[in-house]
Amino acid sequence: MHQEIDKYAHNSPLCNLDPRMKVISLMTLIFSVVLLPRLELVSFALLFSIALLFVSRLPLRFALHFLKWPFMFITFFLLIMPFSIEGTPVFSVGNVIATYEGLKYGVLIALRASSAVILALIMIATTKFGTLLKALEKLKVPNALIQILMFSYRYSFTFAQEFDRMRLAARARGFNPKTSMRTLRVLGSMAGMLFVKSYERAERVFWAMRARGYDGSVRMLSELKAGRRDWAFACFIIAFAALLHLVGG
Amino acid sequence: MEVRDLNFTYPDGTLALEDVSMDVHAGEIVAIIGPNGAGKTTLLLHLNGTLRGNGVVKICGRRVEEYDVKELVKKVGLVFQDPDDQLFMPTLYDDIAFGPINLGLDEQEVRRRVEEVLSEFRLFEYRDKCPHHLSYGERKKAALAAVLAMKPEILALDEPTANLDPKSVRELITAIKKINEEGVTVIISTHNLEILPQIADRIYLMNKTVLAEGESDKILADVSLLERAGLL
Numbered sequence: 001m002h003q004e005i006d007k008y009a010h011n012s013p014l015c016n017l018d019p020r021m022k023v024i025s026l027m028t029l030i031f032s033v034v035l036l037p038r039l040e041l042v043s044f045a046l047l048f049s050i051a052l053l054f055v056s057r058l059p060l061r062f063a064l065h066f067l068k069w070p071f072m073f074i075t076f077f078l079l080i081m082p083f084s085i086e087g088t089p090v091f092s093v094g095n096v097i098a099t100y101e102g103l104k105y106g107v108l109i110a111l112r113a114s115s116a117v118i119l120a121l122i123m124i125a126t127t128k129f130g131t132l133l134k135a136l137e138k139l140k141v142p143n144a145l146i147q148i149l150m151f152s153y154r155y156s157f158t159f160a161q162e163f164d165r166m167r168l169a170a171r172a173r174g175f176n177p178k179t180s181m182r183t184l185r186v187l188g189s190m191a192g193m194l195f196v197k198s199y200e201r202a203e204r205v206f207w208a209m210r211a212r213g214y215d216g217s218v219r220m221l222s223e224l225k226a227g228r229r230d231w232a233f234a235c236f237i238i239a240f241a242a243l244l245h246l247v248g249g
Numbered sequence: 250m251e252v253r254d255l256n257f258t259y260p261d262g263t264l265a266l267e268d269v270s271m272d273v274h275a276g277e278i279v280a281i282i283g284p285n286g287a288g289k290t291t292l293l294l295h296l297n298g299t300l301r302g303n304g305v306v307k308i309c310g311r312r313v314e315e316y317d318v319k320e321l322v323k324k325v326g327l328v329f330q331d332p333d334d335q336l337f338m339p340t341l342y343d344d345i346a347f348g349p350i351n352l353g354l355d356e357q358e359v360r361r362r363v364e365e366v367l368s369e370f371r372l373f374e375y376r377d378k379c380p381h382h383l384s385y386g387e388r389k390k391a392a393l394a395a396v397l398a399m400k401p402e403i404l405a406l407d408e409p410t411a412n413l414d415p416k417s418v419r420e421l422i423t424a425i426k427k428i429n430e431e432g433v434t435v436i437i438s439t440h441n442l443e444i445l446p447q448i449a450d451r452i453y454l455m456n457k458t459v460l461a462e463g464e465s466d467k468i469l470a471d472v473s474l475l476e477r478a479g480l481l
């Protein structure tokens with residue numbers, strides 16, 4: 001079964017903050033971090049992100065569950081980078097040479113990316129998904145994008161369930177996955193089936209939406225308000241983002 | 250509602266409706282029964298113009314093609330067979346608000362209607378939950394509530410009792426009767442024959458085409474007819 005992204009969206013100290021403030025300030029910080037040129041500053045920003053993760057009180061296991069995929073990607077990047085930039089040789093594997101510049105650049109990118117994904121996780125996991133969408137709507141994010149996010153969220157669960165059911169049904173009829181051509185064929189046809197099902201589901205969902213007056217955009221009621229605490233949080237984060245560049249500049 | 254000689258074939262060549270004619274008068278509760286694949290869902294999808302076949306479908310004396318989409322949606326509320334097709338918003342509250350907002354109602358009226366149906370169906374405590382965390386029966390109720398919040402004149406329900414436990418079925422019947430007493434015309438597609446005597450004024454028996462029409466008791470008593478239709 002999959003972990004749910006908003007499982008802890010109600011018991012973090014950050015969860016009651018106005019989501020618009022959270023989105024704006026954390027996005028500002030993310031952009032600021034990925035544009036930082038110096039290693040010391042990026043390391044500092046990463047420490048700050050980790051500290052914020054602790055403040056958010058998201059359980060570490062939960063955080064790692066969501067961070068493991070981006071971290072794997074980042075590690076892979078870190079392994080490739082030293083060999084792909086020319087400069088002062090440091091060591092070599094076979095006849096490919098790792099350079100000091102490549103190493104440094106790889107570490108820089110890896111730290112920036114780690115910091116960014118941690119901040120993004122904090123932003124997403126401490127906010128209920130629906131509230132996040134309302135914030136995006138209020139921030140004038142294009143409605144099509146909001147709808148894409150909304151449907152991915154809602155129907156990923158339904159598809160996961162559908163896939164589980166198909167897998168169980170296959171197993172109930174004696175299918176047990178091995179590394180064989182037959183397994184691949186069965187899995188392939190299951191994927192195909194899932195595709196057809198999703199296509200048909202999409203059509204019915206569209207019909208059902210039109211039956212309730214859907215005209216291309218999804219509007220939501222919202223009762224978002226920003227108080228002193230929200231402004232304080234946003235100012236603090238944005239000030240930190242600015243400071244990183246002032247010191248670095 | 251009036252349907253005359255309606256024919257419909259799906260793009261893949263499946264003939265789903267053949268010369269279907271049907272009348273439902275204002276204030277009635279009419280059931281459409283038939284075996285799986287009889288075309289019940291297909292027929293209901295014609296009532297709000299989702300599918301367009303050959304033939305005439307009239308709502309309140311006007312052909313569905315003549316209606317503006319929003320006007321038609323206000324007249325005919327369609328509750329889908331699978332609640333997962335219908336509930337798509339991240340929270341139940343927002344989902345139920347979706348229809349009323351689309352009707353252009355102001356925020357206060359939207360909230361009033363949402364809260365009314367939430368308490369009517371005892372779903373109030375679930376208002377901030379996401380639909381995929383509700384049980385199937387709760388989702389089924391929610392889907393109905395979401396349509397009722399739009400206050401349609403005609404309510405079409407596709408298999409409302411499928412997969413519900415006996416208590417929920419009873420509650421649903423009570424709810425439908427109450428809605429009907431408030432003046433809403435109700436059309437129900439089902440193959441749950443047990444509930445029919447309690448709820449339906451009349452029954453249409455169909456399998457691609459209409460096989461019989463009459464009062465509930467009369468149709469249900471005719472076992473050989475039901476067997477011929479493939480329902481028993």
Ligand SMILES: Nc1ncnc2c1ncn2[C@@H]1O[C@H](COP(=O)(O)OP(=O)(O)OP(=O)(O)O)[C@@H](O)[C@H]1O
Pocket residue numbers: 259260261263264265283284285286287288289290291292330440
């Ligand atoms: N999207 C589609 N494409 C092709 N054929 C379809 C499609 N939807 C339904 N059909 C076919 O049309 C016929 C009528 O289907 P419909 O869903 O209207 O039946 P139903 O009476 O609602 O059945 P059930 O009681 O199982 O819900 C069936 O033979 C079905 O296979």
Ligand SMILES: [Mg+2]
Pocket residue numbers: 289290291330407408
């Ligand atoms: Mg059906």
